[in-house]
Amino acid sequence: MxxxxxxxxxxxxxxEAPAWRLRSEQFPSKVGGRPAWLSFRNQLPRKNEFYSFEPPSENRPPDAGESVCLQLQSGTHLCRVCGCLAPKTCSRCHQAHYCSKEHQTIDWRLVHKQTCTQDQVDHTVPDHNFLFPEFExxxxxxxxxxxEVVEKEEDSDIVESMGETPEEELDSMAKHExxxxxxxxxxxxxxxxxxxxxxxxxxxxxxxxxxxxxxxxxxxxxxxxxxxxxxxxxxxxxxxxxxxxxxxxxxxxxxxxxxxxxxxxxxxxxxxxxxxxxxxxxxxxxx
Known part of the structure; x- marks a missing residue:
């Protein structure tokens, strides 16, 4: 911003905007969906260890698929349901990460029960019907x-709407304002x-x-x-x-x-x- x-x-x-424009590497201003985590709180010099010196491209990158990022560059894992920090893991496969027991339950019922014993992490995260709609x-x-113009327009509307309202009634209305x-x-x-x-x-x-x-x-x-x-x-x-x-x-x-x-x-x-x-x-x- x-x-x-x-x-x-x-x-x-x-x-509305395509999903790739709302990823963290695009520095998005967004609402809804999963968080677009950045690697800093506020200011960074243009040359830094986290992001490219050049601004992000306005064009769709060639690798812009529909897969969901479930791990930050720092190695921190994100919840498969909401995208928040995920300190908990599935006790069986240790590959699926969650922010809470409640979100693990949601994912287990919807998809993870069928993929839990797979050898590789399943990056295809379904729509859990949990997140808010996402917008740029x-x-x-x-x-x-x-x-002055606004006040005059309002006053004019009030006068027209009052018509022939008795003065006593106007005084009563004014007292209740x-x-x-x-x-x-x-x-x-x-x-x-x-x-x-x-x-x-x-x-x-x-x-x-x-x-x-x-x-x-x-x-x-x-x-x-x-x-x-x-x-x-x-x-x-x-x-x-x-x-x-x-x-x-x-x-x-x-x-x-x-x-x-x-x-x-x-x-x-x-x-x-x-x-x-x-x-x-x-x-x-x-x-």
Whole structure:
């Protein structure tokens, strides 16, 4: 993902893409499917021991088959079901790797029961009907909108819809207008010109909240293990739920806003992946 300039916002949109473009060697911006594991946390010089000096090709590589990568270059094994780190192995063949007993059970029932005694590892991993649909995240810069124009348009719509509403009723409605309503309406107005956005990236800016409830204070955001403050970097929007078809799950996931806070110093403490902080804000009841 390209880093937005100071004060600017990059918007992410979900688009279908061929599987080879979403592999780790293509440095993908993606959502769903298996993780595209990289060999670093954030920054690397162009010349490094992990990746080619030249950027990845935009053309389909000749070896782009449908096989699933189940092992990283470091030798770390990945779960056959979800693609996460897999510290567990099948006790019979010691060739199939899993993140948990639950995922081993899923794979055993579907395919591994028939292939467990084979001498070679089976790299043809079936669709376990477990993962979310996979999409590429395409990035665009948010267009400027004049707040004055938006407000005037909204005011005009309100006047037209009110018609000959008595003044007493207008006063009563005004009294019931709450901060919660204002924040929700501001959220809807802000995304109205690009309603399909699933992500907003703007390091160091303020997120747009969907509710007046459960907005974090500075004390609620823990510091990075390096000691630096964490700052807002991007937020995941509720529109993503439609693409993931999460409402079809028995126990559905849900959110209004997922705000991600990362180290202000972009530290390189330790090696590998570093844990960042996510603040989940749900959608409050609104009229």
């Amino acid at each position: 390209a880093v937005a300039g100071p004060g600017s916002v990059e918007l992410g949109f979900a688009e 995240i395409v990035i665009e810069t948010e267009d400027e909108i004049m707040p 709450s901060r919660e309503d204002n924040i929700f309406q501001k959220f809807k107005t802000h995304i109205a010109h690009e309603p399909e956005q699933i992500l907003r990236y703007g390091r160091g800016i303020e997120p747009i909240w969907i509710s007046g409830k459960n907005i974090p204070q500075d004390k609620d955001i823990p510091d990075c293990p390096c000691g630096a403050k964490r700052i807002f970097e991007f937020q995941v929007m509720p529109q993503l739920l439609n693409h993931l078809k999460a409402d079809r799950l028995g126990k559905s996931v849900d959110w209004g806003v997922l705000a991600v806070f990362t180290c202000a110093e972009s530290c390189s403490l330790g090696s590998g992946y570093m844990e960042e902080f996510v603040w989940k804000q749900d959608v409050a009841d609104t009229p």
